[in-house]
Amino acid sequence: MSHAHNNGVVAGHFRETETYKVNRLGGMEDWLLFYTLEGEGYCQTPGVEKRLRAGELVLLRKDVPHTYGTAKGQSWHFMWSHFRRLPETSLLPAEDVLICRLPVGSLQRRVLRGFKTLLLDFRTQGALWQELCNNQLSGLLLLMAEQLADRLDPRVSHTIRLLSAQMKEPVQIEELAARVGLSASRLSHLFKAETGRSIIDTLNNMRVEQAVLLMKHAGRTATEAAYDVGFHSYNHFAALFRRQYGVSPTAIKREQ
Numbered sequence: 001m002s003h004a005h006n007n008g009v010v011a012g013h014f015r016e017t018e019t020y021k022v023n024r025l026g027g028m029e030d031w032l033l034f035y036t037l038e039g040e041g042y043c044q045t046p047g048v049e050k051r052l053r054a055g056e057l058v059l060l061r062k063d064v065p066h067t068y069g070t071a072k073g074q075s076w077h078f079m080w081s082h083f084r085r086l087p088e089t090s091l092l093p094a095e096d097v098l099i100c101r102l103p104v105g106s107l108q109r110r111v112l113r114g115f116k117t118l119l120l121d122f123r124t125q126g127a128l129w130q131e132l133c134n135n136q137l138s139g140l141l142l143l144m145a146e147q148l149a150d151r152l153d154p155r156v157s158h159t160i161r162l163l164s165a166q167m168k169e170p171v172q173i174e175e176l177a178a179r180v181g182l183s184a185s186r187l188s189h190l191f192k193a194e195t196g197r198s199i200i201d202t203l204n205n206m207r208v209e210q211a212v213l214l215m216k217h218a219g220r221t222a223t224e225a226a227y228d229v230g231f232h233s234y235n236h237f238a239a240l241f242r243r244q245y246g247v248s249p250t251a252i253k254r255e256q
Helices: 087-091 106-124 129-149 154-165 173-180 184-195 199-217 222-228 234-245 249-254
Strands: 010-016 021-024 031-045 048-053 056-060 066-070 076-083 097-101
Touching: 010 106, 031 106, 031 129, 048 056, 048 097, 056 129, 076 106, 076 129, 087 129, 097 129, 106 129, 106 154, 154 173, 154 184, 154 199, 173 184, 184 199, 199 222, 199 234, 199 249, 222 234, 222 249, 234 249
Parallel strands: none
Antiparallel strands: 010 076, 021 066, 031 048, 031 056, 031 066, 031 076, 056 097
16 A cells, blocks of 8 residues: 655654564555664565664665564564655665664664654644654754764764763773773774774864864853863863964964
């Protein structure tokens, strides 16, 4: 059966047993996005069967014949949304079923928040509910596109996100390593091999770049910006700044 939605977006949150199965041999007129929370599902398209596992965003393209449901011997706890084509789909590989495995941690939590907000807007049906739903879907598709385009080892990408989230705090390599499932020495080696820089150098570059933005757009002095981004020594900040930009922080400030 073709699945058409004249009003644009439909969303839901299901927990299904192994008897759950949906057959659409004629495909759909819209796209379908899944996010599995627990258990396992499956999706069959002509000649291909893929498993849908916890922590995965899965996109099923329009017009593709398919069957999906709960994997044998499993339960399947998932959130889903049907939607009309959005511009962000053009950023994704043109596969019938696209699976994006998300690293455990902040990115999975972000996707879950996005789906919960989407579901709330869909159920509330306020004056601009379709626009709000499309906004959440666009964000989820952009995250998916970014993850699929990321050529770094997922543990290195996760470490970079952790550094961004904790930019002002002192970095503890052992703590970062534990959160991505590696030893401190293994993470340090892998990070340098993947990015060409150490974890500390990467964090300091992030801090300096953020300080520049604060000076240019938030009216902060060089000293204020240095402390805002987590430096405890202005001289250390100034030395790193000069190495990165070839001038002093106050020279950047004077350009305003």
